[in-house]
């Protein structure tokens with residue numbers, strides 16, 4: 001009764017059950033329906049929504065600035081989600097205190113600039129070449145000349161291999177072996193459990209008991225999982241030759257008092273997932289939409305093939321050259337909008353003394369978050385929001401008043417977030433997505449599965465901190481005439 005009627009947040013719209021206790025939120029988190037449940041609640045209650053007794057979430061473009069780059073200084077991450085077990089080293093992602101975060105980010109930053117990306121390009125190109133050859137083999141193994149396969153793992157193979165190469169100087173060899181490295185397989189298998197463990201954090205006593213109940217074999221598995229990355233880091237640190245990868249900058253900075261080996265280990269463990277699974281999700285989602293929208297796929301293939309004529313090999317597709325293709329960029333942006341891999345950016349805390357977010361005054365200590373999924377699919381921000389329409393991102397949609405997308409609010413979509421904690425890997429992610437999509441449509445003719453029961457509806461996927469994995473079947477044959 002206190003929470004519903006007397007709490008300082010009692011005037012914020014939201015369902016009574018969610019305002020009264022944290023339990024409906026937790027149920028939704030464990031079921032994997034949190035993103036969709038909150039989207040429905042936003043439709044019903046508006047862009048400012050109370051989703052727990054003490055927490056408010058926003059689906060309004062202004063929330064990006066108010067939460068992630070307010071003029072009075074950054075709002076800190078909510079420790080409920082990021083608290084580390086005592087004695088464990090801090091990583092870039094778990095660092096809450098601004099000075100500590102800035103120190104780690106500064107050590108990593110030189111490895112993520114546009115200039116650094118240019119020197120990393122040969123590593124990326126080599127692995128995307130390998131992806132194309134592997135898919136060639138899949139097609140050639142079919143007497144009909146058409147392979148129908150689940151493309152999602154192939155994107156994971158490629159993005160994890162790329163991060164492995166750029167981060168540790170050795171790829172995970174997923175493309176080489178055409179299978180997920182056991183480290184990644186275990187990561188995917190533990191995602192649901194991770195959502196469950198996160199849910200217990202709201203009840204420290206439950207979390208304590210749960211941690212005590214974890215069998216020693218599982219704890220060992222967790223230690224071994226971490227150790228594999230620590231071993232990779234160690235091998236890279238011992239590497240004698242100069243290599244223009246992400247770690248090279250960290251090593252240079254280490255001698256100048258940068259990160260400790262423990263901090264490198266934990267930071268690169270989280271980076272492996274942050275830098276690979278995210279990009280693979282968007283690539284899977286965009287490809288899923290493309291094969292189900294043959295007209296858009298045709299336009300993309302036409303643009304890429306015209307820019308890189310057939311008499312030249314597709315090796316000429318440099319990252320720089322691809323940056324200038326408008327339809328390719330539009331497809332990537334539409335993929336980021338509809339299949340955003342971080343559909344709900346975890347909460348920040350309103351500073352002591354309280355503050356105003358989207359015109360609503362909130363007491364100090366209130367967790368506030370942004371619902372990217374709800375915002376990206378809100379008709380107030382995007383015309384025909386649930387449809388895959390890359391045209392909305394073309395430059396003419398901004399200038400032509402007749403365009404149905406003239407009234408879109410592109411600033412509502414901030415897939416990489418904003419401010420001092422925005423995504424460090426956005427140049428790399430965009431480059432990978434452009435290159436992989438372009439190389440695929442240049443080399444292959446894609447289509448949707450003949451059996452419609454194999455079509456995936458992206459909205460059906462659940463979210464357990466990461467977006468659920470399901471097969472994305474596509475048909476592919478060698479580009480016609482070859």
Ligand code: HEM
Pocket residue numbers: 092093105163271274275276278279282340341342345346415416417420421422423424425426428429
């Ligand atoms: C399509 C792909 C990607 C998307 C949509 C994406 C999105 C995001 C978002 C929304 C955040 C902010 C999270 C928060 O504040 O809670 C973030 C943070 C971050 N991302 Fe990405 N990301 C992508 C790919 C990558 C890649 C390829 C890398 C690096 C290899 C990367 C590295 C990072 C890092 C290091 C942070 C933490 C920054 C900090 O706390 O200072 N991301 N990303």
